Amino acid sequence: MTPIFLSLQTAVGLLWKAFWALAIGYAFSAIIQVFISKKAAVKHLGEGTPKQLTLAGILGFISSSCSFAALSGTRALFAKGASIVSALAYMFASTNLAIEVAALAYIFLGWHYAVALFVGAPILITIQAILVTITFPKKLVKKAQKTAQEKTHGNEDPAQGLPTSFKNKLLHAKTWHRVGAAYKGEWGMVYKEIIIGFLIAGFVATLIPPSFFEALFPTNLAPWMLIPLQALLAPVLAVITVIGSMGNGPLAAILANNGIVFGAIMAFLYADFNVPPAIKINARYYGWPFALYIALITALSAIITGIAVHVLFGALGMLPTHANNIQELAAFKIDYTFWLNIVALCIAITLFIIARYNKGKAPHSHHR
Secondary structure, three states, rough: HHHHHHHHHHHHHHHHHHHHHHHHHHHHHHHHHOOOOHHHOOOOOOOOHHHHHHHHHHHHHHHOOHHHHHHHHHHHHOOOOOOOHHHHHHHHHHHHHHHHHHHHHHOOOOOOHHHHHHHHHHHHHHHHHHHHHHHHHHHHHHHHHHHHHHHOOOOOOOOOOOOOOOOHHHHHHHHHHHHHHHHHHHHHHHHHHHHHHHHHHHHHHHHHHHHHHHOOOOOOHHHHHHHHHHHHHHHHHHHHHOOOOHHHHHHHHHHHHHOOOOHHHHHHHHHHHHHHHHHHHHHHHHHHHHHHHHHHHEEEHHHHHHHHHHHHHHHOOOOOOOOOOOHHOOOOOOOOOHHHHHHHHHHHHHHHHHHHOOOOHHHOOOOO
């Protein structure tokens, strides 16, 4: 039982290390969702121009960081007339440009990886657009959009129905009820993904020998072969591990500790929509042919972007030179993590309490 106990202990330690980033990040996400309306942006995403792709990326940034919520939001945009490239740009940005995802990358991997998420985003979105333009299956897209329209029931925008003035919105009881509800909803959508991801990371860190990663990711090759080959295999690992954006941070740290190159780790992080649950959800939204098409486009984009980011950071002399020790990360200490987790726990409890109130009966209302 000792290896199992150590695996669970490692998983809990990793989750403790990351809790503040998750809890505070979701609070920011909930506030942004409620205070910024999507309605105006949705109607400007129909052609996939560079300006519209930028707008889609911004819309994704202010949206949820949950992979499954991102899939739902993507379906809503696509069903309302957004082009496929704009919808995919939104989908990618809503996870890989999220504050909490970048915070997890910083905690588990270091600043190079957090910066690379933001640097790689426009590269990946551009590559997606090019690949779609080259391969554009007109009939398949039309059929998928029709299917998405049949399965979309309105635009559930948390900002809808609130005062337009920022000051009035800030003082309105319903606003904070919705922030609390959005926060609760964020956790409701991702808690299984988070638990599974950290459990897998705990067991992998404890039970899987380095020889496994050496067999999966060859390490004794020349750089010109090593980087593209490892990047090519990264989406395969994403499929095997069955975890998305909120669970792959600690596993990426394990990869870094086992000699996997920077570009391949970034490709792994970018490939969070290639996990089987995400593909299955897309199949339910659009049908299997279009779901597999999206999976192929996102996998190729992740691979190419991972290689491009590695080459770019190498040219700038910014490749990471060491990896964080996974056992040290999992160790419990009275340090900044402890105090940030206390603050995060207070925020979480407060927002969960606010979420329990009815719309017109939220606490501290100026109407009372």
